[in-house]
Amino acid sequence: xxxxxxxxxxxxxxxxxxxxxxxxxxxxxxxxxxxxxxxxxxxxxxxxxxxxxxxxxxxxxxxxxxxxxxxxxxxxxxxxxxxxxxxxxxxxxxxxxxxxxxxxxxxxxx
Amino acid sequence: xxxxxxxxxxxxxxxxxxxxxxxxxxxxxxxxxxxxxxxxxxxxxxxxxxxxxxxxxxxxxxxxxxxxxxxxxxxxxxxxxxxxxxxxxxxxxxxxxxxxxxxxxxxxxxxxxxxxxxxxxxxxxxxxxxxxxxxxxxxxxxxxxxxxxxxxxxxxxxxxxxxxxxxxxxxxxxxxxxxxxxxxxxxxxxxxxxxxxxxxxxxxxxxxxxxxxxxxxxxxxxxxxxxxxxxxxxxxx
Numbered sequence: 001x002x003x004x005x006x007x008x009x010x011x012x013x014x015x016x017x018x019x020x021x022x023x024x025x026x027x028x029x030x031x032x033x034x035x036x037x038x039x040x041x042x043x044x045x046x047x048x049x050x051x052x053x054x055x056x057x058x059x060x061x062x063x064x065x066x067x068x069x070x071x072x073x074x075x076x077x078x079x080x081x082x083x084x085x086x087x088x089x090x091x092x093x094x095x096x097x098x099x100x101x102x103x104x105x106x107x108x109x110x
Numbered sequence: 111x112x113x114x115x116x117x118x119x120x121x122x123x124x125x126x127x128x129x130x131x132x133x134x135x136x137x138x139x140x141x142x143x144x145x146x147x148x149x150x151x152x153x154x155x156x157x158x159x160x161x162x163x164x165x166x167x168x169x170x171x172x173x174x175x176x177x178x179x180x181x182x183x184x185x186x187x188x189x190x191x192x193x194x195x196x197x198x199x200x201x202x203x204x205x206x207x208x209x210x211x212x213x214x215x216x217x218x219x220x221x222x223x224x225x226x227x228x229x230x231x232x233x234x235x236x237x238x239x240x241x242x243x244x245x246x247x248x249x250x251x252x253x254x255x256x257x258x259x260x261x262x263x264x265x266x267x268x269x270x271x272x273x274x275x276x277x278x279x280x281x282x283x284x285x286x287x288x289x290x291x292x293x294x295x296x297x298x299x300x301x302x303x304x305x306x307x308x309x310x311x312x313x314x315x316x317x318x319x320x321x322x323x324x325x326x327x328x329x330x331x332x333x334x335x336x337x338x339x340x341x342x343x344x345x346x347x
Contacts, residue, residue, distance in 0.1 A: 055242075055243035056172045056243045056244070056245065056248070058243075059235070059243055059244065059248040059251075060247050060248055060251060063248060063251030063252055063254075063255060064247075064251045064328070067251065067255050068251060068254055068255065068258065068328050068332065071258055071262070071332060072331065072332055075332065075334060076334075079205065079334070
């Protein structure tokens with residue numbers, strides 16, 4: 001009936017991991033964590049495309065889905081934080097300093 | 111201090127979310143039912159593609175469909191990418207740092223080693239697209255990745271690239287694609303009907319131009335705004 005009815009154990013693990021990652025990504029409170037989950041989701045999705053015998057889509061997914069959209073989200077996140085702090089790239093040193101402060105504060109408050 | 115990378119409120123399972131969940135679940139069930147009840151023996155377009163494969167000028171069926179049989183769709187996709195850059199450029203200027211920073215020696219070495227390799231691999235993907243997996247979009251994505259690598263290293267010369275060069279690069283793909291299509295219209299009488307025997311080389315030309323444009327498009331989207339010297343005659347903030 002179906003062209004690929006052989007669901008190997010690997011496929012089942014892959015599918016459940018994808019679903020779990022998607023759920024964690026949507027429910028994550030930390031946007032940075034959500035982006036990291038999104039990148040890993042993209043890479044695993046590329047693997048799923050390979051399993052579905054679509055190497056072209058897998059290549060595009062790995063390069064665009066995980067490799068480019070992820071960094072795009074990260075830079076958007078960085079810009080969002082900067083806009084909220086009303087710092088418009090006046091001085092790169094100040095920015096670096098405030099970023100390190102921000103990160104240490106993040107570590108202190110889990 | 112407020113943490114801006116987090117949501118302010120914890121998401122709870124409110125009625126709206128529950129409704130969305132219900133709708134998604136029913137859509138999934140419907141899709142699953144559609145897949146299970148589809149008869150895969152009749153109406154297979156793959157046979158048609160295999161039949162006309164030799165006429166397409168390339169060996170890979172995916173490339174044949176994307177650029178020859180359904181070339182019109184790909185042409186529109188390339189235009190959509192161009193429109194995306196136009197949108198981003200019209201919004202804001204690229205936020206480059208005021209003072210250039212010195213990247214670490216390891217980072218510089220990695221950029222120096224990886225960038226040429228990535229460019230080479232991008233064009234290998236375009237070249238291989240005629241027979242195996244690969245093509246303009248994949249090659250362009252790798253090219254875009256190389257550009258993003260240079261952008262995050264904040265190399266000092268990168269913000270001084272004249273916008274005219276960027277514009278030429280961004281337009282190369284759509285221009286070559288559209289030009290070929292119009293040339294086909296004049297020579298063959300049909301939009302995007304490649305002349306006999308010329309299809310292979312024309313497809314490679316289109317793919318190379320499109321890969322350059324797609325790579326630049328993705329890099330420009332990552333940079334997040336128009337270059338400094340762009341729109342010099344226009345209104346400024």
